[in-house]
Amino acid sequence: MSAQRALDLAYRYLGRRDRTVVEMRRHLEGKRVEPDLIDEAVAELLERGYLDDARYARRFAEDRRTLDSWGTDRIEQRLIAVGVDRADIAAALAAQPAEDELQAAIALLQRKLREPPTDDRGREKALGLLVRKGYELEVAYDAVRAFERTGA
Structure with a gap:
């Protein structure tokens, strides 16, 4: 396989969406590109700003x-x-301030639950929703409390 063929495969893979260096390496390895050609292709993509x-x-x-x-x-x-x-x-x-994350968590609760929880079971449901979405437990607690205070 040539260096140009390796680059063509890489550009085609980038055509769908941005990729990381590791994703690109895995993709080219899966296409059975030789390791030295992978290194060349990745180096060129980094140099041109296609991988960042x-x-x-x-x-x-x-x-x-x-x-x-x-x-x-x-x-x-x-x-x-x-x-x-x-x-x-x-x-x-x-890049995102903690206040923005709290506001995003409150907005998610408002969208998904419509009304604030009124009992422990409701609070646990709201907390579980936020934790599954990847919010830290402290942020989730704060968001549930703030959502309860808003009254909807």
Whole structure:
């Protein structure tokens, strides 16, 4: 296989969405590209700015918060799974103030539950919803309490 063929495979893979360096390496390995050609292709993609894990982490975090109402923990776990460096993850997550995450959690409760919980069972249901979405337990507790205070 040629270096150009490896790059063609890489560009086609990037055509669907942004990828991390680890995802690209795994993809090219799955296509049976030789290791030295993978290194060349990844180096060129990095040099041209087509692969950028920090940018990927920022966009992913923003999209998952906005589109799917994910919390910090869930975003972090998914970024780790696709091979993003912990420093890039920390920078992406630090871009959102804690107050914004609390407001997002409250908005999620308002959308999903319509009315604040009135008993312990309702509070547990609301808390479980937020934890499954990846909100830290402390943020989830604060959001449930704030949602109860709003009265809807």
